[in-house]
Amino acid sequence: MTETTADDAPAPRGRLRDLTGYLTGHRGVLGVVLVLSVLGAGLSLAQPLVVNRVIRSIGTDQAPAPVVTVLVLLVLGAGLVGAVQQYLLERTAEGVVLTARRRLVGQLLHLPVRELDARRAGDLVSRVGSDTTMVRAALTGGLVDALGGSLVFAGALVGMAVLDPLLLGITLGVVVLAVLAVVAASARIQTLTRAAQDAVGRLAAGVERAVSAVRTIRAGGATEREVARLETEAVSAWEYGVRVAGVGAVLWPISGLAVQGSFLVVLGVGGYRVAAGTLAVADLVTFILFLFMMVMPLGQFFSAITTVRTALGALGRIQEILDLPREDAGDQVPGGASPGAVPTGAVERGRPATLTFDHVTFSYRPGRPVLDAVSLTVPAGSTTAIVGPSGGGKSTLLALVERFHDPERGAIRLDGTDLRALSRSDLRSRIGFVEQNAPVLAGTVRENLLLAAPEADEASCRAVLASVNLLERLQEHPEGLDATVGDDGAGLSGGERQRLAIARALLADTPLLLLDEPTASLDSRNEQALHAAIRSAAAGRTVLIVAHRLSTVVRADQIVVLDRGRLTAAGTHEELLDTSELYRELARHQLLVRPAVSPPGSTACRRPGR
Structure with missing residues (x-):
């Protein structure tokens, strides 16, 4: 703010x-x-x-x-x-x-x-x-x-x-x-x-x-x-x-x-x-x-x-x-290049891209950085998860990738190209994005699905709905894909809204997928179905996912711990249990690890399945 x-x-x-x-x-x-x-x-x-x-x-x-x-x-x-x-x-x-x-x-x-x-x-x-x-x-x-x-x-x-x-x-x-x-x-x-x-x-x-x-x-x-x-x-x-x-x-x-x-x-x-x-x-x-x-x-x-x-x-x-300046007014790449001045072939479509954060600093209010010199590489074709306490800047990272805001210092690059060298429309055509509150627009289920992929056919729509365990629910409705939903998804449960938003992003079939708390409103059954959908969607694309539930990201190729705007640790789930006290605490609170039977005063932890 x-x-x-x-x-x-x-x-x-x-x-x-x-x-x-x-x-x-x-x-x-x-x-x-x-x-x-x-x-x-x-x-x-x-x-x-x-x-x-x-x-x-x-x-x-x-x-x-x-x-x-x-x-x-x-x-x-x-x-x-x-x-x-x-x-x-x-x-x-x-x-x-x-x-x-x-x-x-x-x-x-x-x-x-x-x-x-x-x-x-x-x-x-x-x-x-x-x-x-x-x-x-x-x-x-x-x-x-x-x-x-x-x-x-x-x-x-x-x-x-x-x-x-x-x-x-x-x-x-x-x-x-x-x-x-x-x-x-x-x-x-x-x-x-x-x-x-x-x-x-x-x-x-x-x-x-x-x-x-x-x-x-x-x-x-x-x-x-x-x-x-x-x-x-x-x-x-x-x-x-x-x-x-x-x-x-x-x-x-x-x-x-x-x-x-x-x-x-x-x-x-x-x-x-x-x-x-x-x-x-x-x-x-x-x-x-x-x-x-x-x-x-x-x-x-x-x-x-x-x-x-x-x-x-x-x-x-x-x-x-x-009289207010538009979002794309005055964009300027460091070094004087104008928006859209990207060398031919610098960012290729149709394949996963490497996403790099280079000492990124950003604040909503002067003197109070939400992100402080964050450096991170998301390899092409990998799944990287961002975890940490609330207010640590996780969702802000995704907002910067979408260029809802630009970094105050540092740069975010896609295959080595500064995002500010891409027009926002070009950049966003490469990104599938699911917000934390999973907004659903008033209209029909079909209209929501086709928002980012207007040319998609009926079979594709049904396939993505099936991948998020929502097709059966829609088939119960006499109007099917043309079933009406109200403002903010009225008529759907919280989990159904979440899954419909994810299906919409999957249908766009973009090389980069951003997920902000995708399982926040799901029960355990649908969460497992969604895990399978995310694993399926991760094939052939780069995925960056923000999660409070660590169960969502334990299989991620890389997990990044963000605390108060600073990157404090990175690694796999197993590595972070050994190297990050904050991650270990988050996992313990979510029952992903539990204290081992050990002498009083011991801090040893036993992991599930070991």
């Missing part, structure tokens, strides 16, 4: 250029939307002018019917153009959400393990779901729509300026005050939205934690305490939501007051000017219609400020993840 978490870093703020960056792949559709905006603006702006003609025709001998027909066509045309424009905006917004989710999911699954360990799974899920949805609102209810409305706004201003510059000046005075108030308040919305989304992320993380451990929580009588804790998180999210609503509640009256104030001022001053004979009634009506046309885009502008600010708050959380 690291000393700091992701929460200690300052939260990045979403930027408008980040938001517009998601629109680059939709420029063609947006171009059509803007053309429709211009067309819609023209149809809308023509309506007050036609109304002016209708009013003037009433006092003349001119028949109003043709002009009214034109007005109806303009209204219907504007409605049709608006409907098409709205559909394209909605479609574009969905595309932007898809783009954001693709980027975010792709980034999450390529982040370094240390970054994922520093964050809670529920919060990351919230960013993919809730935060990306808020970005969508910026487009459908704000940004692009407001850009289209700005054309109507500008056209209405021109029409009002032609009709009566004095009334226009009074109207703009009221509007400018309202705009300044809205812009000032909207900055607060962005900050509060970020805090609200963080609270929702914490709530999602808490729910994910509680649901995944519900059996433990209930068994410990902690259900009500967990409910209370999650309710506290829910209240926190609610409080931030209320604060956002409070700021929004201030904005709505401002917008309404701007509309009503402008209308009343125009009506009062304009009515006076009509009475004074300086403004025609038809021109006043036309001016008021232009005023409403100016107010509608103004409302869109106010809404755009609010929704864009809200989206930027959520976008900051998305960009926080997207």
Whole structure:
């Protein structure tokens, strides 16, 4: 673990250029939307002018019917153009959400393990779901729509300026005050939205934690305490939501007051000017219609400020993840070689490889090494076991081979090639890895088996299941290999999950096999079956196995004793019983050796079978 978490870093703020960056792949559709905006603006702006003609025709001998027909066509045309424009905006917004989710999911699954360990799974899920949805609102209810409305706004201003510059000046005075108030308040919305989304992320993380451990929580009588804790998180999210609503509640009256104030001022001053004979009634009506046309885009502008600010708050959380360096970023081999710059034939596929640890030092926290100058050679085609007390660095060795982390000092080599000279995908294609907790993915048994070997056929799947004594269990199920398993392997026992994970690694048929506590969840019967499977799998490949149960590794070609990050002894089971006090103690505790009948004070040990 690291000393700091992701929460200690300052939260990045979403930027408008980040938001517009998601629109680059939709420029063609947006171009059509803007053309429709211009067309819609023209149809809308023509309506007050036609109304002016209708009013003037009433006092003349001119028949109003043709002009009214034109007005109806303009209204219907504007409605049709608006409907098409709205559909394209909605479609574009969905595309932007898809783009954001693709980027975010792709980034999450390529982040370094240390970054994922520093964050809670529920919060990351919230960013993919809730935060990306808020970005969508910026487009459908704000940004692009407001850009289209700005054309109507500008056209209405021109029409009002032609009709009566004095009334226009009074109207703009009221509007400018309202705009300044809205812009000032909207900055607060962005900050509060970020805090609200963080609270929702914490709530999602808490729910994910509680649901995944519900059996433990209930068994410990902690259900009500967990409910209370999650309710506290829910209240926190609610409080931030209320604060956002409070700021929004201030904005709505401002917008309404701007509309009503402008209308009343125009009506009062304009009515006076009509009475004074300086403004025609038809021109006043036309001016008021232009005023409403100016107010509608103004409302869109106010809404755009609010929704864009809200989206930027959520976008900051998305960009926080997207800005993190990927797992393979910045890899550099000692001596300046770049990743993948491996001499042809340096590491051959299809045959066991020699794995070498050369003075490997690694720590999760500065100054507290988990591994300290570990040197070890795993010969090609051999089985090497790593044993020792918990916390000694055994699983960390396997994590370094998989390049979930890289050594701080020293090097790990495969047939003499530094692992950092191999791309991670190339390296991992040569490794079968079974983690300590043997994760099983939600889906079917077949999908789990094919995870690392998607081309494997039915016969191969059944063969590996038989090798781990799991085929008979699957044959009892009516769906066979297509039997469904839940999250974390729900529906399988702990031992069955362990064996399925091992079968998955065996099916990949890689030259290097890493096993971390493969028998941790097995009973004695299945443990013996698995021993046979491991011996079979070891043929033709190099095996590195971590074990607490020494019975798992007594037949290994080499056993390494790791204690507090240091390699203290190496040899076969028989050799270590003679040379390593720690190994002898571990074996005694597991009843692999027992004290011989000897004089008091004697330390002689008798081995089983002798």
